[in-house]
Amino acid sequence: MDIPKTTPLHMKRILEGNRRWVKDQLAKDPQYFEKLALGQKPRYLFIGCSDSRVPGSGITGTGPGEMFTHRNIANLVVHTDMNLLSVLQYAVEVLEVEVIMVVGHYGCGGVAAAASNNQYGLIDNWLTNIRDVIRLHETELLRIKDDEERLRRLVELNVIEQVRNLAKTTIIQNARKRQNPPKLHGLVYDIREGILKDLEVSTEDLNEFQHIYQRDKAVLTAGTQVLLEKLQQEDNDYQAPAAQQQEEQPQPLAADASQEEPAELALNSNGKQTGRRA
Numbered sequence: 001m002d003i004p005k006t007t008p009l010h011m012k013r014i015l016e017g018n019r020r021w022v023k024d025q026l027a028k029d030p031q032y033f034e035k036l037a038l039g040q041k042p043r044y045l046f047i048g049c050s051d052s053r054v055p056g057s058g059i060t061g062t063g064p065g066e067m068f069t070h071r072n073i074a075n076l077v078v079h080t081d082m083n084l085l086s087v088l089q090y091a092v093e094v095l096e097v098e099v100i101m102v103v104g105h106y107g108c109g110g111v112a113a114a115a116s117n118n119q120y121g122l123i124d125n126w127l128t129n130i131r132d133v134i135r136l137h138e139t140e141l142l143r144i145k146d147d148e149e150r151l152r153r154l155v156e157l158n159v160i161e162q163v164r165n166l167a168k169t170t171i172i173q174n175a176r177k178r179q180n181p182p183k184l185h186g187l188v189y190d191i192r193e194g195i196l197k198d199l200e201v202s203t204e205d206l207n208e209f210q211h212i213y214q215r216d217k218a219v220l221t222a223g224t225q226v227l228l229e230k231l232q233q234e235d236n237d238y239q240a241p242a243a244q245q246q247e248e249q250p251q252p253l254a255a256d257a258s259q260e261e262p263a264e265l266a267l268n269s270n271g272k273q274t275g276r277r278a
């Protein structure tokens with residue numbers, strides 16, 4: 001299909017590129033577009049950064065039809081983000097994707113902005129989600145002396161926390177009750193090398209808090225019961241030495257049976273102990 005003569009110059013680059021791509025695809029497979037038009041059954045959901053250097057299909061070598069995609073600044077999974085939740089719900093419950101990956105990248109401008117003291121406007125509210133990651137991992141980050149190394153680690157920690165956020169959503173919690181729930185992965189992309197690294201994020205630690213995130217009465221009750229027993233045990237452990245101390249307290253000096261009443265300690269107005277008799 002020819003490009004209209006009225007097409008402005010800045011769009012010619014896009015349309016010409018499109019025509020070239022169509023030609024290449026048809027050369028490889030004349031039915032390519034007819035097959036794609038039948039519908040999609042992607043195996044993967046990609047949650048990545050909006051950064052123009054990190055296109056999901058490009059860096060994973062996947063083609064159209066293979067990867068459902070959601071991108072935002074700094075690849076965040078925010079529980080009030082209706083856009084992300086809609087993509088996630090559709091991907092998990094309708095498309096039944098097998099793998100969900102959160103993909104961050106070193107040199108992420110969003111992560112660097114969150115770690116800086118500068119103000120950027122409205123986006124600072126979005127970046128606050130990354131500052132929460134800093135708060136959670138401040139000790140580890142402060143121990144890294146090299147600035148670039150610290151930012152690289154923050155990129156990784158951000159991915160790890162977003163995978164955990166993913167696991168907490170009602171959509172994934174419900175999917176985990178079914179057979180073969182989607183597998184969650186956290187990856188980081190190195191722009192300087194083009195290599196993707198799997199961070200092998202474990203969501204096992206969420207099991208301890210499952211009774212909070214899973215909307216299931218049985219789990220909720222059992223989990224709360226475990227927590228209550230733990231708290232009761234802590235209370236008992238705390239009270240035990242105090243009780244022991246009381247038992248070991250020396251008997252009042254006036255243990256003489258001839259004395260009418262035992263001595264009693266009280267505080268005077270200066271806070272000093274003073275002996276008095278009732």
Ligand SMILES: [Zn+2]
Nearest residue numbers: 049051108109
């Ligand atoms: Zn980025």
